[in-house]
Amino acid sequence: MKPRTALSLVAAAAFGLAPLALPGWVMFLLTLALAKSVVVLAIALLLRGGLVSFGHGMFFAAGAYTVGLVMKWFGLQEALILTALGVLVSAGVAALLGLIIARYRGIFFAMLNMAISMVVYALLLKLYWVTGGTDGIGIRTPTILGMTPDRQNLRLVMYYFTLVLTLPAFYAVDRFWNSPLGFMLRAVRDNEVRVEYMGSSVARVIYASYIVSGALGGLSGILTGFSVGHIVPELAYWTTSGEFVFVAVLGGAASIPGPLVGSIAFEFLKSYASKYAAYTWQMTLGIAMLLIILFMPTGLWTIYDLLTRQVRSWRPSSKPAR
Amino acid sequence: MATILETRALTKSFGGVLAVGDVSVAIGEREVVGIVGSNGAGKTTFVNLVTGYLKPDRGRILYAGQDITAHPPREVTRLGIARSFQIPQIYLSLTVLENVLIALAARQGEGLRPWGPLSTRAREAEALKVLEPFRLAEHASRPVSELPEGGVKLLDVALAGALMPRVLLLDEPTSGVSSKEKFAVMDTLVRILAERGVTAIFVEHDMEVVTQYAERILVFHEGSVIADGAPQVVLEDPEVRKAVIG
Amino acid sequence: MTVPIVILLDGVLYAAVLFLVSAGLTLVYGVMRILNIAHGSLYALGAYAGTFLVVVYLRTGGPAPFMYLALLVGALLAGAISGPLVERLLLRPIYAREEVVQLLVTYSLFLILEDVMKLIWGVNPYYVAGPYAFLGTVSIAGVRYAWYQLLLILVALGTGILVSLAIRGTRLGRMMIAVTADREISAAMGINVGRVCTLAFTAGAVLAALGGALVGPLIAVAPGISVEAIVLAFAVVVIGGLGSLEGAALGALIVGIARAAAVQLFPEVELATVYLIMVAVLLFRPRGLFGEWEVRRI
Numbered sequence: 001m002k003p004r005t006a007l008s009l010v011a012a013a014a015f016g017l018a019p020l021a022l023p024g025w026v027m028f029l030l031t032l033a034l035a036k037s038v039v040v041l042a043i044a045l046l047l048r049g050g051l052v053s054f055g056h057g058m059f060f061a062a063g064a065y066t067v068g069l070v071m072k073w074f075g076l077q078e079a080l081i082l083t084a085l086g087v088l089v090s091a092g093v094a095a096l097l098g099l100i101i102a103r104y105r106g107i108f109f110a111m112l113n114m115a116i117s118m119v120v121y122a123l124l125l126k127l128y129w130v131t132g133g134t135d136g137i138g139i140r141t142p143t144i145l146g147m148t149p150d151r152q153n154l155r156l157v158m159y160y161f162t163l164v165l166t167l168p169a170f171y172a173v174d175r176f177w178n179s180p181l182g183f184m185l186r187a188v189r190d191n192e193v194r195v196e197y198m199g200s201s202v203a204r205v206i207y208a209s210y211i212v213s214g215a216l217g218g219l220s221g222i223l224t225g226f227s228v229g230h231i232v233p234e235l236a237y238w239t240t241s242g243e244f245v246f247v248a249v250l251g252g253a254a255s256i257p258g259p260l261v262g263s264i265a266f267e268f269l270k271s272y273a274s275k276y277a278a279y280t281w282q283m284t285l286g287i288a289m290l291l292i293i294l295f296m297p298t299g300l301w302t303i304y305d306l307l308t309r310q311v312r313s314w315r316p317s318s319k320p321a322r
Numbered sequence: 323m324a325t326i327l328e329t330r331a332l333t334k335s336f337g338g339v340l341a342v343g344d345v346s347v348a349i350g351e352r353e354v355v356g357i358v359g360s361n362g363a364g365k366t367t368f369v370n371l372v373t374g375y376l377k378p379d380r381g382r383i384l385y386a387g388q389d390i391t392a393h394p395p396r397e398v399t400r401l402g403i404a405r406s407f408q409i410p411q412i413y414l415s416l417t418v419l420e421n422v423l424i425a426l427a428a429r430q431g432e433g434l435r436p437w438g439p440l441s442t443r444a445r446e447a448e449a450l451k452v453l454e455p456f457r458l459a460e461h462a463s464r465p466v467s468e469l470p471e472g473g474v475k476l477l478d479v480a481l482a483g484a485l486m487p488r489v490l491l492l493d494e495p496t497s498g499v500s501s502k503e504k505f506a507v508m509d510t511l512v513r514i515l516a517e518r519g520v521t522a523i524f525v526e527h528d529m530e531v532v533t534q535y536a537e538r539i540l541v542f543h544e545g546s547v548i549a550d551g552a553p554q555v556v557l558e559d560p561e562v563r564k565a566v567i568g
Numbered sequence: 569m570t571v572p573i574v575i576l577l578d579g580v581l582y583a584a585v586l587f588l589v590s591a592g593l594t595l596v597y598g599v600m601r602i603l604n605i606a607h608g609s610l611y612a613l614g615a616y617a618g619t620f621l622v623v624v625y626l627r628t629g630g631p632a633p634f635m636y637l638a639l640l641v642g643a644l645l646a647g648a649i650s651g652p653l654v655e656r657l658l659l660r661p662i663y664a665r666e667e668v669v670q671l672l673v674t675y676s677l678f679l680i681l682e683d684v685m686k687l688i689w690g691v692n693p694y695y696v697a698g699p700y701a702f703l704g705t706v707s708i709a710g711v712r713y714a715w716y717q718l719l720l721i722l723v724a725l726g727t728g729i730l731v732s733l734a735i736r737g738t739r740l741g742r743m744m745i746a747v748t749a750d751r752e753i754s755a756a757m758g759i760n761v762g763r764v765c766t767l768a769f770t771a772g773a774v775l776a777a778l779g780g781a782l783v784g785p786l787i788a789v790a791p792g793i794s795v796e797a798i799v800l801a802f803a804v805v806v807i808g809g810l811g812s813l814e815g816a817a818l819g820a821l822i823v824g825i826a827r828a829a830a831v832q833l834f835p836e837v838e839l840a841t842v843y844l845i846m847v848a849v850l851l852f853r854p855r856g857l858f859g860e861w862e863v864r865r866i
Contacts, residue, residue: 028866050668100847106667107603111802112850115843118799126836180427181436183416187424190413197373197411198428198485199399208434238795242675249672257679280687293672294661 008171011257015163019156029267031159031227034166035265036247038193039220041106041173042213044253045246049209050189051105054241056217058120061236062090063218064225065124068137077162080140090218094211102207113146117236139225162223169216174256176212184208232247246285249292253287323350326521327372327403327489331383333370341367343545344381349521351488354512356553357525357538363542365419365525366408369491373405374398381561385489404487408494408525412466418477421463422449452484455510457503471566472499476507483514490515493526496531504525504528508535533557541566571677573709575828581717583824588779589797590804590816592772596750597864599768602659605674608709608798609681613650615688615793616775618642619784635699640681643781644774651770659769659805660762666792678794686791693788700785727778731771732813746854749810800827805848809859819858830839 015034019027037176039060046053063086070085101112124131131137141154159201176182184205187195192202224229234240243266251262273281327349340395342364347357357365370376372383374395383391390398398513399555411498413421423440425434444459453459461469466477475498482490495511496504514521532539533553541549541556545563549556556562593607621642622635654677689819703715735741745779746754755761759794780797804823808815823842830841849856 016455050666052668052671080545100851104850107671107802108607108806108850110671111603112847115799115803115846119840119843122837122840167326176436178439178441178486179436180432180438183420183424183427183440184433186415187413187647190415191373191462194411194413195428196396196401196482197405198425198433198481200355200395200428202398204434208436212436242679243673245675280683282679283683283687286683287674289676289679290658290673293669293676297669297767304500 002015004095005036007147010266012167015167019159024155026229027159028155029271030264031155031162032224032262033264033267034159034162035227036181036220036267037221037260038169039217039244039264040247040251040259041098041250042216042220044251044259045173045185045209045213045216046177047253048189049185049206051109051206052239052245053113053213055108055115055117055234056213057238057241058113058117059090059094059214059245060218060221060224060240061120061124061215061321064139064211064231064235065131065137065221066090066218067222067225069130071139071142072137073312077140077143078146078269079144079226083165083219087215087218088224090221091211091215093218094214098207098210098214102203102210112148112239114238116182117241117288118238119234121236121238124236124296134233136230138231139231141229145296156213158227161228165219165223169219170256170260173216177256183207243285246289249289262265269292323352325349326351326386327523328384329368329372330369330382330384332368332383333379334367334376335379340545342371342378345404345545345547346381347540347547347550349489349523351521352516352519353521354515354535354537355521355523356525356532356539357523357542358529358532358539360544360566361441363565364545366493368403368542369493369525372398373403373491376512377470399476399485399487402488403491404482404485404489405491406479406482406495408497412474412475412477412481414466417463417465418453418458418469419446419449421466421477421481422484425481426452429485436457449484454478454482455514456507471505472503475499476503479511486518487520489523491523492522494525494527496526496528505534569711571710571832573711574803575825575832577708577711577713577717578831579825579828580821581824581826583820583843584721585779585783586800586804586824587728587817588724588782588818589776590730590801590820591806591813592779593801594777594805594811594816595744595775595806597805600659600663600734600765602614602663602670603805604659604677604772605671605798606654606678606681606794607772608794608796609678609685610647610650610773611777611780611797612685612789612794613646613681614643614652614780615784615787616685616694616780616790617646617777618781619694619789620689620694621645622785623694632698632702635702639699639781639784643777646781646833647777648770650777651773652766654773655769657764660765667714678798679801682791682794691791693790694784695788696785698785700768703778715774716785720786723782727775728813728817731775735813739769740764742843752804763808800842801853805845805856807849807856809856812856812858815856815858818856 018030022030039056042059042247043053043056066086066089067082070082076082080150097116107301125133128134141148144157144161184195184200188202188205194204195202221235247262247266248259250266252258275285325348328347330346332342332345333340345368357368359365360498365385367376371378374390374393374397377402378391381391382389385401385403386400388401389402389521393401413424420440423445426445427440450459451481453462456479458473458477458480461473466474468476475495479492479495483494499507508531512522524536539549539553539556540547541562548565549559549562589611590756590815592610593604596607597603619642621638625635625638658673658677662670700716703719705712705714706718707713720826735744743754743759743764744767746757746759747761751761762864800823804816804819806819808817808819822845826841826845827838830838834841
């Protein structure tokens with residue numbers, strides 16, 4: 001078995017057994033971190049194509065609000081159906097917006113995403129008779145495969161529900177990177193001219209990747225909504241989107257575990273930092289992001305990478321790391 | 323011999339400067355044509371126009387009888403014209419093999435597939451076959467950034483070749499390649515192209531390469547083609563010698 | 569009948585402020601090819617510094633008219649100090665890096681400046697109406713308008729003309745044009761490209777800060793004004809064309825009037841109107857009204 005596969009299985013097992021060893025509040029933070037790591041993954045996906053979106057809050061909100069509204073209006077309770085619907089809607093939104101957005105790069109891409117997400121925010125806020133305005137929408141406990149989790153086990157059930165949907169998302173993206181489209185996206189970042197001179201359409205590659213990214217963003221919003229139990233228009237605000245970008249940079253966009261590691265680190269950091277000066281939170285993020293970009297561009301995951309290389313170089317029998 | 327690529331009165335200016343002026347040439351299928359001329363004579367602009375990277379101010383471009391003047395590079399490539407670049411255009415963050423795999427996937431129309439590995443056994447084998455003639459197969463799993471300059475150039479050419487075009491335009495394919503390798507590679511390349519019936523057009527500064535491999539050369543000077551014929555004949559012309567060698 | 573007048577007057581006022589901010593943004597882009605997300609923060613910095621100096625000055629009890637000087641000095645200081653610092657420390661090292669990196673770096677700067685301003689001036693909004701109230705109002709076609717607002721428009725207009733003349737008429741301005749056209753060739757010709765960039769960025773920062781300081785007395789100066797500024801300025805620059813001063817002027821006018829119209833006629837969609845215009849321009853004329861780059865065939 002390849003070391004990577006072994007590592008993934010160990011990680012999955014660790015996550016699976018975590019509730020046995022960790023206290024309730026840690027499990028809750030972990031649930032949130034897992035849920036949000038999926039949208040960070042979505043950002044990382046686009047980052048590998050050389051694109052940064054400052055507006056993914058809109059997909060996050062699209063997924064969450066689809067679930068909230070469908071639960072409210074149609075009384076649908078089944079978590080899996082709701083999740084599927086939410087992902088479909090956010091993928092649809094990405095497919096629609098992507099028609100315009102996929103033609104742009106760089107700052108245009110970033111700002112268009114930001115601008116449109118702010119419009120979504122404004123709509124969620126102003127159309128209060130539909131969306132509940134600033135009050136948002138409460139998300140009641142869903143049923144999972146028809147069964148309603150009881151109050152005692154709710155947190156535990158939500159953790160596993162989130163885990164069961166998050167890990168496959170990471171796996172899927174890992175496969176994506178090995179697929180033709182995944183390589184094309186990296187090729188686009190390296191050399192758009194060559195991609196076109198291979199007969200492929202850069203715009204189509206970006207469009208397809210944007211839809212995948214939007215769907216992931218929606219899934220993340222849905223999982224977060226279920227865990228927190230309440231959704232608000234702020235999910236689409238630029239600060240939310242900015243946080244996603246930050247975490248992607250923090251964890252490292254070039255690796256698969258990066259977004260997961262970054263998300264977990266971030267949730268815990270945030271819960272500590274929110275106790276202290278609210279005046280310096282953004283500045284801390286900004287400085288941290290600058291330091292990472294300038295000195296450790298591949299994020300926290302670099303530390304793991306460096307460690308493993310060092311360990312490998314110590315073992316006399318193994319080949320030098322590539 | 324049927325004409326496969328033809329330009330009619332092709333003209334392009336930048337600002338007030340005429341880069342390519344009223345160029346009309348017809349290239350026959352399977353010909354091996356060299357394009358020579360001093361720097362700034364319009365050679366690369368010509369290639370850019372023919373492959374759709376630039377839009378001409380006037381004139382037309384025909385490929386196998388079809389008018390491709392307004393087509394973007396993507397379309398032109400799909401129709402069967404591939405090119406390599408003066409400054410190699412490759413995917414720097416990927417390995418040599420991955421570069422070729424992508425080209426193959428693109429050619430096979432699979433570029434947008436988000437599942438299944440890019441690197442299948444069949445495709446890898448084909449990629450290695452593409453890299454062989456360029457002595458790059460042994461470097462297959464190295465990142466491109468580790469290749470020497472000549473290797474990068476050859477990879478660029480290999481990528482164009484991987485697309486199995488009918489017409490191959492090469493912009494200074496041997497510049498930066500060591501003299502030892504130059505002829506070995508050109509030998510193999512020209513042989514393979516002949517086997518496959520590919521029409522080759524290459525821009526070159528190295529006169530030895532041109533005289534050895536081109537059946538016909540076009541001499542560009544200040545945007546126009548001032549001579550067109552067999553290398554031995556054309557290069558004897560004093561006008562041409564003055565323009566090209568200066 | 570007053571509604572169109574109000575729309576026109578308010579629109580031109582918005583446009584004046586937007587022009588100052590966007591002119592800076594487009595100038596910096598032209599010379600440095602970096603579109604600075606933190607540019608809105610420089611505007612906010614000017615608003616804070618300007619209104620703050622006015623408050624400080626008024627406490628000294630000096631003659632009232634000098635508070636306008638305080639406002640201007642605030643803007644100048646904000647721009648002149650932050651400009652060179654940011655350009656040298658942050659932008660110069662990343663000049664050659666990918667656009668993604670440049671975006672992330674300017675975004676980090678934006679986050680940092682937001683909190684720096686909170687640390688210095690707190691989170692409570694500043695209402696410094698002195699300069700606005702002092703000049704009184706005038707009636708234009710039946711609509712109450714403040715003299716200060718007219719003054720603002722005039723200052724913006726004057727500044728625009730000044731900048732335009734300076735760029736074409738001074739040696740420094742011509743060097744900026746050269747660097748905008750081709751950085752490498754300019755360097756080869758002996759132009760100190762680093763210095764030109766620092767100066768261009770500082771000029772852009774001062775313009776943004778001026779916009780902020782001038783509008784300060786009219787608004788609640790509070791955290792968050794930078795976001796709206798950068799998004800609107802971006803829209804203006806997209807509509808007008810990157811790197812074009814005339815484009816910034818025309819774009820500002822379009823956005824300003826559209827915004828004023830939306831506020832009067834369709835308040836719910838106020839901000840959406842601007843974005844919709846921006847999207848429309850991007851769809852039909854991506855290079856903007858005066859933008860120069862050849863539309864890529866790729």
